[in-house]
Amino acid sequence: MFNGIPINRYQFSQLKKYATITALCLGGIVIAGNLIVAIISDSISVERSAYVLKNGFPLFNSEKEYISLIKNYPYDAGVKLGIHRMRAGESFWQVAKRNNITIDTFIAANPHIPSLNANRDTEVVIPAEDGVLFAFDDVIDVWRMSRLLDADESLNGDYLPSLFKLISKDDVRLVFFKEATPVVVNDSLDKLYAYGKIFSTPLKGYFTSLFGDRVDPYFHDTAFHTGIDIHGKMGTPIKASKSGMVMFSGWKDGYGNTVILQHHEGYSTVYAHLTDIHVKQGQWVHKQQTIGTTGSTGRSTGPHLHFEIRRHGNPINPLLYIW
Numbered sequence: 001m002f003n004g005i006p007i008n009r010y011q012f013s014q015l016k017k018y019a020t021i022t023a024l025c026l027g028g029i030v031i032a033g034n035l036i037v038a039i040i041s042d043s044i045s046v047e048r049s050a051y052v053l054k055n056g057f058p059l060f061n062s063e064k065e066y067i068s069l070i071k072n073y074p075y076d077a078g079v080k081l082g083i084h085r086m087r088a089g090e091s092f093w094q095v096a097k098r099n100n101i102t103i104d105t106f107i108a109a110n111p112h113i114p115s116l117n118a119n120r121d122t123e124v125v126i127p128a129e130d131g132v133l134f135a136f137d138d139v140i141d142v143w144r145m146s147r148l149l150d151a152d153e154s155l156n157g158d159y160l161p162s163l164f165k166l167i168s169k170d171d172v173r174l175v176f177f178k179e180a181t182p183v184v185v186n187d188s189l190d191k192l193y194a195y196g197k198i199f200s201t202p203l204k205g206y207f208t209s210l211f212g213d214r215v216d217p218y219f220h221d222t223a224f225h226t227g228i229d230i231h232g233k234m235g236t237p238i239k240a241s242k243s244g245m246v247m248f249s250g251w252k253d254g255y256g257n258t259v260i261l262q263h264h265e266g267y268s269t270v271y272a273h274l275t276d277i278h279v280k281q282g283q284w285v286h287k288q289q290t291i292g293t294t295g296s297t298g299r300s301t302g303p304h305l306h307f308e309i310r311r312h313g314n315p316i317n318p319l320l321y322i323w
Contacts, residue, residue: 044170059111066112067123078157078176080128088120108182109133131178154178199321202241203305205231211317226315227308232294234303239288246283256298270308273300
């Protein structure tokens with residue numbers, strides 16, 4: 001017996017010796033394997049100028065480098081990724097809708113886009129499902145981001161080094177947080193995200209017509225559409241996009257039953273083609289308060305909400321303010 005173990009001292013010393021030899025052999029195999037893999041395998045190489053650090057997180061600003069990374073990424077990114085080249089007149093919202101993802105998912109997957117105004121031939125990344133695609137240059141950043149997103153259980157992808165890739169020469173790796181929304185965006189989109197927190201969507205539904213030039217559904221010629229059309233069933237409640245004063249409530253030619261709210265900093269919002277109006281001129285309404293219901297009054301081809309955002313009376317693209 002040796003310390004209560006049914007073996008003698010000699011047997012124990014032999015076991016200890018063989019265990020040490022085994023451990024050294026396994027350690028040597030792991031070290032040798034890592035050295036061999038590091039020598040023979042290709043690594044992910046990215047120009048340092050291709051991204052900037054924001055709060056310590058890398059955000060790509062080079063379309064060429066980022067798209068090349070996505071196309072040639074050798075690991076599991078945690079989600080299936082596609083590449084789309086923007087066509088003339090196509091918007092990011094149209095691409096997101098066609099691929100059944102949110103605009104937040106689209107923005108997170110494309111940190112290189114400088115604005116939400118799409119340019120022809122820009123290449124963008126399309127994840128197969130909603131979430132945040134995140135590039136990192138230090139695995140500690142993954143844990144930091146998971147805390148910010150509160151998404152510990154939704155991490156997906158080969159973001160941790162494997163047994164024989166403990167020595168990694170990769171400049172960046174990718175990880176995907178399912179069903180999360182981005183909390184870090186590039187400086188160009190920061191202001192828009194701030195506005196996105198101030199304004200809210202007045203009606204949940206898909207966009208049937210966007211801001212800008214379009215074929216007029218009545219006269220069949222090109223006309224400028226000063227807002228967006230959001231599809232909704234007849235009688236669906238319409239919510240105030242932002243708190244404000246009712247400056248108009250009633251019938252407006254072409255618009256039908258209409259509510260116009262005046263907000264701070266010269267902003268106003270327009271809600272048209274309503275069936276019913278629930279507010280009166282001069283009344284103060286709060287954000288997300290019901291102001292009417294979806295209809296098809298005025299010059300309309302079916303039940304929907306025509307929604308505008310104006311600044312000092314000039315129409316601006318609502319999709320830059322609501323998400």
